[in-house]
Amino acid sequence: MQLEIRNIAKLYDQKRGLKPTSFDVDKGELIAIVGHNGAGKSTLLKMLANWILPDGGHVMIDGIDLKNRAAVVRSVGFIPEDPNLFDFFSVAYNLKLFALLSRIPFLRVEEILSEFDLQPFRKSKVQTLSKGLKQRVNIGRALLSDPEVLILDEPTSGLDFEMTREIYHLLNKMHDAGKTIIFTSHRPEEIRNLATRILVLHEGCLIFDGSPQEYFQSDIHQELYS
Amino acid sequence: MMMKNILVLVFNDLAIAYKNKTFFLILFIPLFIFASLNLIDGTNAEASKIKIGLIQNYAYSPEITGSIKATKLIEVTWVQNEDEGVGLLKGRKIDGMLTGNEKVNGGLALLVLKKDSLHTIAVVRSFSALQKAAERSGPDWITEINSLHEGGFQRQTLPTWIMMLVLLVGFIILPAQVAEEKEKKLLLALLQTPITEIQWLIAKLILGMSLTIIALLFLHMLGQFGPVPLTDYVAFILAGSFCFSAYGIFLGFLCRNQASARTLGVIFYLPHLLPTAMSDVSQKLSSIAPFLPSYQLYDPLQKILLEDGQWTNMFFDWSYLILLGTLLLYLSYLMMKKRWLM
Known part of the structure; x- marks a missing residue:
């Protein structure tokens, strides 16, 4: 097992957030986390990415506690819903900055630029790019260190059909490369096409953990999208 | 209908002004002026x-x-x-x-x-x-x-200009920059690389100190302030810029966004600048100003630049600046570790 999540919890104002939640993730799984807004999906992902600290519980990645940030920082790549890039700098600058800080050779930046079809935009300032392109840069940046686990918070939110398809393609490609992927989504077709496993959160509690087939045949899916 | 829309927008803007603490600034400035006027020894x-x-x-x-x-x-x-x-x-x-x-x-x-x-x-x-x-x-x-103060008018006012620049970087520029990195989740992105919280804090500190030193070098190039006792002068410039850069980083961590950070910066900037700068013309202010960290920079600079004072005789002020800066930096570190308002 690659990820061991035990009783991880984070409550805001004693109500919203995530109640103690436990589950395991095996290497190479592509997990979709679904649920209504405020169900605790983003909170869970942000805790896995070390963005927020849990009130309790722990997360182990390949046997190492997530609290040991230095040891696991290269193992997890997090892509938030809104791209968090240095807007006033170019695409190449952003990637090179993070490559420098992560001690990754610039050759890898060139690989990412080519792999994500970003070469034509390498000198463009991030603030001039569309949301889809920014998201592509964001995913590229997260993949610079070639992390084993990739966490995406609503990766296709606000994207048009073409861009959404591109993101699906990228996720499939990364999954084929053996990466473990966890993402949140509100789109049934996205979950059906991509996920190998589905977790459903409701009011901060994990209420379903199963395969897409089980999920789409269950009442939970009907209740969530009725 | 048009009036209603305008009113709704105005109320919305007021709500934003309240949320980003602009209101505090609006109330604070008159209050500060009132307090200052009462502290100055009469108008005549x-x-x-x-x-x-x-x-x-x-x-x-x-x-x-x-x-x-x-x-x-x-x-x-x-x-x-x-x-x-x-x-x-x-x-x-x-x-x-x-x-x-x-x-x-x-x-x-x-x-x-x-x-x-x-x-x-x-x-x-x-x-x-x-x-x-x-x-x-x-x-x-x-x-x-x-x-007692040597030099012409330009040199006599130099400690005030220096303090103004040091506080500007510390209270206006740095808090906004730190808050912006928090607001846009750039700090969290940076923390997804192997850099540590301490490295980030030191980088921000160096930024603040560098900006101050560049501004002061430029000031010396433009003004005619005469020669300065380099060791004593540099010792206090470094201590002052260290202390107020750390102060600025700390203020940035107290705010969720840039607008709040700017407001908070002004709220701290004025009470640190004016009482200290005006302490020369008011006995009341000269008894209050020593309690401000800015005075621990201003007074030694005056002594060094105008009265041939030596750094070794002002070790208390120098240590005060260094200790305060270190304490504020440590508090910033704790807030960063806790992902405070991120």
Whole structure:
């Protein structure tokens, strides 16, 4: 097992957030986390990415506690819903900055630029790019260190059909490369096409953990999208 | 309908102003002005009592001592020697000291902190009035005015400009930059690389100190401030920029967004700048200002630049700046570890 999540919890104002939640993730799984807004999906992902600290519980990645940030920082790549890039700098600058800080050779930046079809935009300032392109840069940046686990918070939110398809393609490609992927989504077709496993959160509690087939045949899916 | 829309927008803007703490600024500035005006020693410096130091063993003419004793406008402090008087003058305990003028027989030399100040004008006017009342005519009692502060007007105002720049970087520029990185989740993105919280804090500290030093170098290139005692000067510039850069980073961590950080920056900037800069013209402020960290930078700079002071004699002020900066940096570190308002 690659990820061991035990009783991880984070409550805001004693109500919203995530109640103690436990589950395991095996290497190479592509997990979709679904649920209504405020169900605790983003909170869970942000805790896995070390963005927020849990009130309790722990997360182990390949046997190492997530609290040991230095040891696991290269193992997890997090892509938030809104791209968090240095807007006033170019695409190449952003990637090179993070490559420098992560001690990754610039050759890898060139690989990412080519792999994500970003070469034509390498000198463009991030603030001039569309949301889809920014998201592509964001995913590229997260993949610079070639992390084993990739966490995406609503990766296709606000994207048009073409861009959404591109993101699906990228996720499939990364999954084929053996990466473990966890993402949140509100789109049934996205979950059906991509996920190998589905977790459903409701009011901060994990209420379903199963395969897409089980999920789409269950009442939970009907209740969530009725 | 149009009016309704405008009203809705205005209320929305007011709500935003409340949320990003602009309202606090609007209330704070009048309150600050009110408090400052009450702290300054009256609006008319001439009308307030003048404190003059006289040397015990010096033979002042009986007309002068008699006139001073007779008036209620002047309060006399007798000092053992000139050094004691200089000490009182530096400590703002007296406004001036009368000594003999070797160049003019029977004339007096007035020693003041600054020549171009309201206090000096008030002292000269008072003595002029006393002389008129006592003698009607005759040579002036005060035949020379000497200033304790060396250098011209530009050099005398240099500590104020330095403080202004150091505080500008510390309270206005850095908090906004830190808050922006938090607001746009850039700091969290950076923390997804192997860099540590301490490395990030040190980088921000170096940024603040570099900006201050660049601004000061530029100021020295443009102004005619004369030579400075480099070691003492640099020691305090480094300590001051360290302390206020750390202060700025700390303020940035207290805010969720840039707008709040700017407001909070101004709220801290004014009370650190004005009382300290105005402490030279107000005895009340000179007793309050030492409690501000900015004074621990301003006062030593004044002594170094204007009174030939040495860094080694101001070790308390220097240590104070370093310790305060270190403490604020540590608090910032704790907030960063806790992902405070991120």
